[in-house]
Amino acid sequence: MKKDALLSLSGVSFRYGSQTVLNNIDLGVERGEVVGIIGPNGAGKSTLLRLIAGYLTPDDGSIVFSGSPLKDYDRRALARHIATLPQSLDMPFPYTVEEFVLMGRYPYDRRNFSYGAGEKELASEIMHDMNIGHLAKRHINTLSEGERQKVYLAQCIVQDPGVLLLDEPVSHLDIKHQMRVLEILEDLHTEGLTILMILHDLNLASEFCSRIVLISQGSIYATGSPATTLTYENIEKVYDTVVIVRENPLSKKPFIIPVSRKYLKEKDEKP
């Protein structure tokens, strides 16, 4: 682990009651990385993200963010550095897109009755950049899943964070919207944002992440570049599924193809 890591976890464990969810996690993240957290359901990915976001506190170990222990940060100060998008958000009230996105300025402009003109301008600029400017007056509940995900993301970006934490940002989207959202993230990365995201789609993780953290049963099984971590040995072991790994002809990144049971049987039957 390098000394100048933006974020470092050492010996982090977390338990729900007697059940250990994460066990002795060591992880360093440097400024400007795009880290894809992958692993089977229940491996502890969301818990890891919530610990880094400061929503949960580790039972053992420590998390240091930008030189200071994470737990020493005031919530509002932390919200200016880290923006987090949880896996699901439900909206009981009919906020418009504009109103919702503007809430991202709360960590900066808390006490006034309404958000200032500068804050509103920033929010509308970001909405335009993300091609959701035309949705400004729509109620969030009337948007499609893909539009909504972009709106949620816009709120995070309005927070002007250095780090973006995302829990399955593209899981419910069609490939077009998956690509649009991930391209937005790619652009943000070029502008200097550090991104940690949980992804279920191994191929998207391979394409868009500079580093993969493969979690299995509460521990880090492997971490490194997609080429070194997304090997068929690792994946078959952690996911208990047979896969073929090829190289994407354009990006030269690993490309994972799951193997259906019927082909395995044929192979087994013919010695």
Add this chain to the structure above:
Amino acid sequence: MTKHATRNAQQRTFLIFVILSILLLGSIVLSLSYGKDISTVLAGIFSHEGFGLVLRKIRIPRTVMAFLVGGSLGVCGVTLQSILRNPLAEPYTLGISGGASLGITVSTVIQMQNLLGAYAYPLMGFTGALVSIIVVYTLSMRKSFNPNSMILFGIVASLVFSSIVFFIFSLLDPDKMQMTLMWLMGDLASLDISLIPFYVPLLLAPAIILFFFGKELDILSLGVEKAHYLGVHPPRAYKILFIITSVLTGLCVSASGIIGFVGLIVPHVLRNIIGAPHTRLLFASYLGGAFFLIISDVFSRYLLYPVELPVGVITGIFGGLILLFLLTRKR
């Protein structure tokens, strides 16, 4: 293009506030002047006899209390709907009415009026409310202080307290309980006017504090986890808001009994008109709540004149019908 739209939205909001203020002012004038012409009312303000006395002793105090209680119930409703993330929550969802009812009922049973006179109901009502606040608060504290545990323990407290009230009622002579029953249905008539100078600051202060929590309410309405990520400390915010709204509701109940539906219907209707962001919804709901209660009080006085109805019955009927209309109109 967007700037233009923003200006339109601001103009619309401003217009809604103007309309609310006019409605409120109209209801105040009506409440003070019903059955008299304006010149009699104006003369009455400067006179100490005849209608002047009626104005001073009855109509002004009553209108002031209707304004303060209505407004307070409105903002408490907004606050609780946001933190409980339920557009159908209301100030009594957290069990305050049950505790206050029990306090009043006990007050009647042990004849507290003999000891405290006009102060018996307000004091015992507020004590009862305070007991239920403490019960719900400590029970919620045992788990993590979150909206679900608040609703859960609020409903349980409410059920237990009101069952005890009915138990006491079933044991007693119904005639004796007439006044208590009136009060339980909401009653702006029986508060002793010597208490009003105390109630004015006590009811205004918490409401004014709540106005400053608009942005927090926006964030909290997105749920505990997202609120954390946007820089709010939800457990702390829930505690503060729970205490302010329950004490304010307790004070309202102690002054004028259980006036239902104001805290539910007013935010609900106004959210549809003015939008969901809480700062403007709080202000609008204060004005709207005051208007709704003052106008309901006018109806309660003159609908079956000279018989006066408990105002809670009027707000219940009106509120219920409005809610029914809104719910059936949608979708």
